[in-house]
Amino acid sequence: xxxxxxxxxxxxxxxxxxxxxxxxxxxxxxxxxxxxxxxxxxxxxxxxxxxxxxxxxxxxxxxxxxxxxxxxxxxxxxxxxxxxxxxxxxxxxxxxxxxxxxx
Amino acid sequence: xxxxxxxxxxxxxxxxxxxxxxxxxxxxxxxxxxxxxxxxxxxxxxxxxxxxxxxxxxxxxxxxxxxxxxxxxxxxxxxxxxxxxxxxxxxxxxxxxxxxxxxxxxxxxxxxxxxxxxxxxxxxxxxxxxxxxxxxxxxxxxxxxxxxxxxxxxxxxxxxxxxxxxxxxxxxxxxxxxxxxxxxxxxxxxxxxxxxxxxxxxxxxxxxxxxxxxxxxxxxxxxxxxxxxxxxxxxxxxxxxxxxxxxxxxxxxxxxxxxxxxxxxxxx
Numbered sequence: 588x589x590x591x592x593x594x595x596x597x598x599x600x601x602x603x604x605x606x607x608x609x610x611x612x613x614x615x616x617x618x619x620x621x622x623x624x625x626x627x628x629x630x631x632x633x634x635x636x637x638x639x640x641x642x643x644x645x646x647x648x649x650x651x652x653x654x655x656x657x658x659x660x661x662x663x664x665x666x667x668x669x670x671x672x673x674x675x676x677x678x679x680x681x682x683x684x685x686x687x688x689x690x
Numbered sequence: 691x692x693x694x695x696x697x698x699x700x701x702x703x704x705x706x707x708x709x710x711x712x713x714x715x716x717x718x719x720x721x722x723x724x725x726x727x728x729x730x731x732x733x734x735x736x737x738x739x740x741x742x743x744x745x746x747x748x749x750x751x752x753x754x755x756x757x758x759x760x761x762x763x764x765x766x767x768x769x770x771x772x773x774x775x776x777x778x779x780x781x782x783x784x785x786x787x788x789x790x791x792x793x794x795x796x797x798x799x800x801x802x803x804x805x806x807x808x809x810x811x812x813x814x815x816x817x818x819x820x821x822x823x824x825x826x827x828x829x830x831x832x833x834x835x836x837x838x839x840x841x842x843x844x845x846x847x848x849x850x851x852x853x854x855x856x857x858x859x860x861x862x863x864x865x866x867x868x869x870x871x872x873x874x875x876x877x878x879x880x881x882x883x884x885x886x887x888x889x890x891x892x893x894x895x896x897x898x899x900x901x902x903x904x905x906x907x908x909x910x911x912x913x914x915x916x917x918x919x920x921x922x923x924x925x926x927x928x929x930x931x932x933x934x935x936x937x938x939x940x941x942x943x944x945x946x947x948x949x950x951x952x953x954x955x956x957x958x
Contacts, residue, residue, distance in 0.1 A: 593735050610736045654907040657731025 589675070589683035596671045596689045603665030603689055605636065607658045607673050615650040630678055634658070637672045638665055648675075665689050717880045725956060734825055734902035734954035737909045741826025744819050750800030759795035761788070761827065773831040773951050776940050778844040785848045787939045789913045790931035792823060808930045812914055821900075824911045828900055828953035836897060836951055838943040845940060848933075852941030855934050856886070865923040867938070871895075881958070886942055893949025896942040901955030909954070912939060 590610035597604055609631065616628025628650060636644035643662040665671070667689055674684035745756050745768070761771035762779065776787040782794055789807075796802040806816035813821065840846065859866040870876055871886040884891035900911045910918075916935045917927050928935050 590736070591739065593739065606731065608731050608733060608735060610733075653904075655733035655736060657728075657733070659730070 589677070589681050592673060592683065592685045594671065594673055594685055594687035596665070596687050598665045598667055598689050602661050602663055603638070603671070604661045605659070605671055605673075605687075607636075609656050609658070609675065611655065611675075611677065613650070613652055613654045613656060617650070628678060631656070631675045632678050634673070634675045636660070636662075637674075638662065639669065643671075718882050721881060721958065724958065728904060728956050728958075732902055732954065732956045733907075734829075734900075734909055734956065737822045737825035737902070738829045738954065739826075741822035741824070744823055745826055750796065750802040752799065752801040754799045754801075756792075756795055756799060756823070758799055759792070761791055761795075768827055768830045770831050770834055772828045772953070773834040774837050774839065776845075776848070776936055776943060777839055778842040785844050785936055785940060787912065787931075787936045788824060788827060789820065789911055790936060792820060792827075793931055804931070810930070812910075813908060821909050821911055821914075824900055825909055825954050828951070831951045832953060834951050836893065836943060836946045836949045838940070838947055840944055840947075848937045848940040849944055851933070852937035852939070855938055856941055861923050861925045863924050865925075867919065867923075869923075886945065889945060889947075889949070892942050892945035896939075896946040897949045898952045898955035898957075900953055901957045903957045905958055 592610060593608040595606045611631055612629050613631065614626055614629040616625070616630075618626045620626055630650050630652065631648040634644070634646040634648060635642060644660055646658075648656070669689050670686050671689060672684060672686045674682065676682045748755050758765045760766075760779075760781075761768065762774055762777045763769075763771050772788050775791070776785050778785050779791065779794075784790075786794065793804045793807055797804055802816060807820060810817040838845075840849065856867045857872070859869070866872075868887070870878065870883050871891070874885045874888075874891075876883045876885070884895040886892045886895055899915050900909065901915075902909050913930055913935055916938060917930075921927050
């Protein structure tokens with residue numbers, strides 16, 4: 588299981604803004620280590636954001652996304668006290684899911 | 691048909707004007723803008739989260755947590771502790787910075803030998819945990835005022851030593867800290883360097899380290915920062931937690947006194 592994410596969500600005027608900080612190496616597969624061997628690729632491939640049962644964002648990530656990526660997005664709806672769930676899957680089949688309460 | 695060339699001419703004029711307008715804002719402004727964009731999602735928060743858990747976790751041969759560690763505000767008090775460091779500690783009879791104090795706590799409370807750090811590698815093993823704990827502790831002083839107590843003779847002595855070290859020229863390039871950090875308007879590559887001999891510069895520098903470095907995805911403590919300053923000057927790299935590093939910290943912190951703590955910071 589991956590490392591925990593830091594998620595913040597705030598609702599105002601019927602719009603919820605979500606900020607996610609992911610903890611991931613995001614290794615491109617292009618770099619070499621000190622002895623010249625290729626470092627195997629290791630990056631997030633899919634990300635999913637849910638508000639209740641409804642998927643509000645789906646994203647495909649690739650090796651061009653930075654290490655420890657930060658993602659910010661807004662969706663219509665959402666109220667204080669409700670939950671937002673973010674989950675990702677990486678190319679090694681590892682996954683992580685974290686939730687935050689809308690404040 | 692007549693209007694077309696006019697439109698085109700306008701578009702060309704606009705295209706020429708745009709880069710000129712951009713060039714007016716200095717590179718420093720561009721970097722400041724970049725930092726502001728990054729600050730919202732400072733990955734140092736990930737180190738803070740991990741550090742908070744490690745602080746409360748039982749570890750070492752003595753299977754104890756760091757919750758009884760005295761960072762100068764009493765056992766277990768983390769809030770505001772790093773804003774008042776370095777300081778003189780009676781129990782060790784030394785002026786200590788955050789990291790040397792944490793080494794003391796780890797040794798006495800947990801039985802973790804300082805060799806793990808002095809002979810350790812940045813970002814590896816116990817050192818990685820140290821970096822996470824540092825991120826957590828400095829985050830607990832965010833937005834507070836830098837407030838270093840200079841009343842003890844030991845602190846005054848360390849300040850004098852730090853000032854001497856700051857201006858001490860040596861090494862194959864005959865450099866001192868002051869070569870780059872002793873005047874206004876100096877820069878390395880495209881980045882402005884703070885003048886650490888003045889309050890504004892010291893507050894900006896001392897107040898924003900430890901920090902996450904975007905370019906290499908690492909979290910650097912103050913000890914790591916100072917070590918690398920010496921490496922860049924082609925000096926022998928100082929021993930982790932040694933007196934010269936603490937003295938330089940006292941020199942910077944005293945000059946920065948009254949400034950705002952912005953740690954953990956973010957650097958490009």
